[in-house]
Amino acid sequence: MRYLFVGDSMTVGAAGDYTWRYRMWRHLCGLGEPFAVVGPRDGLYDRAADAAVSADYADPSFPARARRHLAGWGEGWLHLAPVIGEVVREHRPDVLLVSLGLIDLGFYTDAGQTADNVERFITEARAAAPRVRMVLLPVIPNTRADLDPGFADQCAELNALLAKAVADHDTPASPLLLASRPEGYDILLDTYDGTHPNAAGEHKLAAAFADAMYQAWGVGAPYAGH
Template identity: 60%
Template sequence: MLRFMFVGDSMTIGSAGEHTWRYRLWQHLCGSYGRPFTFVGPRETLHDRMTDAPTSYAYAEPGFPRAHLAGWGEGWHHMTPLIGAEVRAHRADVLLVSLGLIDLGFYTNAEQTDDNVRAFLAAAREANPRVHVAVLPVLHNIRVDADPAFAEQVDHFNELLAKTVAALDEPRSPLLLVPAPAPYDFHADTYDGTHPNESGEHRVAAAFADAMDEGWGLGGPYAAQP
């Protein structure tokens, strides 16, 4: 059985009442992969925005493997110390990673964030030398649109991320840079300028699905419409 682990921030954990793009990808893989698979990780909840805590099980559709490693306000800075132990504990085969917005906004600059990416990949590979990792760059959001200095850091990090993925890719443990969803408009595809709404969930899921299909021959092209 192939074990996928989502590693992400608030865009991936989602909040109470949402489907999440994790659910959208599960729907896609159920129809396209054709082999046993599941989602793994140490967490299952959504973020409850009323209490500002990851305590909600109120998924719009709870009937799917909800395990993940994602957290509201977490980034590479937070996940890098955790990833080795979690890959080992949950025997993850494929990591689907969407991180970086929080790092650049609060913790590290582009170069420091890229250092954490490299440390993250090293730790994941130490835990599973054959782990596959698909990484989404930081998406354009409302702060990128409004803050030129932040936008410069995001652009710089995304360039560094592309170079790191290309430099560290290897046949035994392949890395995949997931192209940003196209189209993706934070005015239309998020509910607050950052977090995906229904169309945004589909677009993020489609970006990962299509990249895995084209890069690894894993699953087919994403068929659902936003």
């Protein structure tokens, strides 16, 4: 199985982070089944350089081959929908693990416009690989939602639209799955700044994807934490 991690700043991570990608890799290693992590990028975001040029993962033994991804600080569905087809054709993933949407709503598009980009993403990915599987994570509102009811409403609306997109476009040939919000996820306890996951949050994000694949598709095993 070949996995492609797709996401925004919560997925790419910053210098010094483990990342939930690392937690997921450890989980996949524990299954004892052959797999690969694929993608065109491998860096962490460097705040001083304002670019994903850091290799300073919290675990330096995290192998280069497992650091691959398609994630970017400040990137959302708007940015990745136009490029996903090319990436899928080149890197041939079997499964896309996607965590996007918060940055779109925060800076670029409203819920309806974002949902249009979700539709484009699904279409482009399938055009490149008609049997690709996708797991989408709902938007997890950050601290802004506590202060801005309008933003909280946009997060809730997008999550409803994501559920509709999955219901409308799931097919036996190319399964589409909406994961559950990570169980017990608390932005005060599971992030270091109200948005980006700390170690506890990383485990919960990885678990959301791993458990969704196991429950819906019988792929892998429930997340045990590593």
